[in-house]
Amino acid sequence: MAGRNASPASTSSTASNVTVRTDHHLAARSSISASPPTSTPPTSHGDEASVLSDATKLDTVVELHGDVSTPRAQPEAQTTPGSAAEAAKSEGRRSARSTRAAVSTYNVQILAGTAIHTPTKYLPKHHENVLHGPLPKSAVHSLMATPAGKGIKAEADDSCDPAEEQLATEAAEAAQRRRSSRVTDLRKDAFRNLAAAGDAMAQKGQELLAAGKQKVQHALRNTMSESQSAASQHALTKSSPRKRARASTLPTPEDERSEAEPQKEFLKPKTKQWLTQGLYVGQYREFNPRFKESQNRLRRKSKPIKEKERDEVIPLPMFSGEQLLEADPTAHWRDFKLPFDTYHPLPRKIKVDGWVQLRKNRFIGESSALWKRDKQDSSQCYCSPEDGCGEACHNRIMSYECDSTNCPLTADECTNRPFAQLKKRAKGNRYDYGVEVMETGERGYGVRAMRMFDPHQIIVEYAGEIITQDECERRMKHVYKKDKCYYLMSFDNKMIIDATRGTIARFVNHSCEPNCEMIKWTVGGEPRMALFAGSRGIMTGEELTYDYNFDPFSSKNIQICKCGTESCRGVLGPKPKDWNRPKMTMTSSIVAGAKRKIQEVLGSSRGSSSVQNSPKKRKLSAIASSALTKAKNSITESASSQDKAKQTATELEAQKASRENRALRRSTSMTLTSRRSKVVHKASRRSLPVLKSSRHTTVTIKHKTPRSVPRPGALKPINKSSRLPSILQRNIPVSKARKSSSSLKAPKTPARSARSAKSPSPDSSPNITPASLRSANRPSAKKLKQSKLPFKALNLGSSKSSKSTKSTADSEPMVENTDSEDDDIEEEFNAKPSRTPKRPVTANSMRRATASAKKTFERSVRTSTRAVGVGKAGLRGDLNEGVRGNTIRMLTEDDD
């Protein structure tokens, strides 16, 4: 093996090296002309030599050694084994060795012609360069002579050993066989195959070339058309139609350029194609983004997909359900969302501080005892298994849970056992339970669904501590004083569920467009509260809300709603009527509240006695009366303080006026001209103290007092024919009335009492009239002493004539009128002067008149208050509406 693998040059025999060199040409010739070197099957150099030559190695070596210097001198010796044998014989040596060498080894495969994988060194090409030893002449000859066996025979003739002969024959045959059969076939096959492959390759190359050519042409055409169209477009925009036509037909320089550079265009890198619609572009779906999902769904339903469109594309998984459902119009379906465990918007579970979780109601204190007293009613259903306690179930309608005592169905058949269902669900995992606390931002904590809930399905129970109302009040006052959120819910039997310690339902927020409802159910004879899904059902991840129907009771407790829905009322609970109005002041809100209460009370008092007797009404009336009393007290206090202040001011004014009067008296003469007297009167009038308590005077002219029979001390109308009462019946403003009344408050004349005692005459007016003032001009008045009061008998002339009267009237400005109404009155007075004797106005008479007016007023006030029978606030309300009397009106305004 080692010899076979080793290169010929490395063979151990130096002689063989030499022979190689010498017989190179011959061997090459033989290999080319006759047979391939593979036909010689030596496994080693020595073997080959031995097989193909009769010369022994030793001989060869000897010969070689001898022939080193003259290699070509004895070529015969080298090539004719016969001669060698003869030489050996002649030398007297046995040719056993050479015989052995000739027989030596055989490559049986090669001999048999079965050696397919001939080593390269035996291939003809190899033999061209490297020879494995000289081929014996005879062998070469025999091989050259093609008919098999001929050469061999000749060789056999030369040989002396029949075994050798035979072997040589065999070898020649094998060589022949090999040359003629398999190797040649293989080579031919290989050549044939190669040729076929070459042909195929060439054909393919041609095809590719043709395709490439086509592509190039196509691309060229495209680019040309593009450039042409661009050019035509450009031309269209710029040129006239005719020009446009020409532009479209004639090649432009740009076209030419594009034609000239087709390769460049073609080599341009492709631009990326972006999706224009979205992830599922190319997927058929009837969807208009301008509409909502539900609207689109409706449209799709109304317009069924054409068969072709349906079959065009296999729907993506999320649409396949839709298509299937659309194929079946009877199928009811809802929007799809990913399961919560796949889509979980919150990364963590919320922990709420201070929340002690209870799973069911717990009675606190007296509530348990109170509860038992009021047993719940019972209900019974008569459903059949077919009904399954559906919508028509009596218990369901009454919000009673079915159980074995009130329902003939089994638990599996009955569908009206929500709390039992909830209990079962609560035993599962948190996704079965299906709710969790979330953070909402502005509204604090909230609750959201971790699964889908069917319409009207129970979600979670609102449970906590059941407390009495007293306990609730106590907790509100002392325990939850500083809290902002309350978890109290009005329950049954006047009890309250306080879920400060309770179920997760306590975190459910309010919404004006809720998706849930809080409903009371009776379960096993006991009331229980639970949150149920609304008619839409609940989607996974949706926040749960219900309408609190929050009753804030007072405006103080109104909470702003931040639910953010379209129909948000702005507040938790019902929207107040005056929600958008400006805020009331404290006083006005108190008064308005009191007014409302009074109206309620008055309304109830007007109603039937049964209503009045109801505890609620009684309570309300008590509240109203207490509120009224408070309001009354405050108003009275303020009024009295006002009065006091006015009184003080009046006194001061009076003092001032008297001083001025005195000064005036000193400076003016006793007899004044009419003009002068007018001035003086005006001056004196100005200095008169303004009687603030206008109600005194106004009350005196109240029409309740019979005019014909005046009561003692009562003021009476000046004149029947006078327009004064009718005028006064109008709503004279306080200021005006005050001015006009100041004249009425003038002190009585001393003569009045005597005259009235004798014969009460309509003429004898106790009022301060122009006439009475004129009477002050009488000489007797001079006798009167000057009092502290500003009124003093003024000497206005003694003439009693009508002229003088007129002049006096002209000059009589005792009542200084500034407005037209009072002017009217004055005119009337002037036109019809009283015939009563003129009496001087003294301090005493004035005092008396004031006192009597005061008394009358107080009496009338008492009467009117009694008639109404309520406090001032109520009085105001009623009076404003109904009574139009001047008195009351003024009283009211004065109080204000």
Ligand SMILES: C[S@@+](CC[C@H](N)C(=O)[O-])C[C@H]1O[C@@H](n2cnc3c(N)ncnc32)[C@H](O)[C@@H]1O
């Ligand atoms: C029963 S608790 C609800 C849970 C509460 N958010 C929390 O954090 O504990 C009721 C309180 O939540 C707040 N709230 C609930 N719904 C609201 C809403 N829509 N807008 C504003 N506040 C709301 C109010 O403060 C209310 O008093």
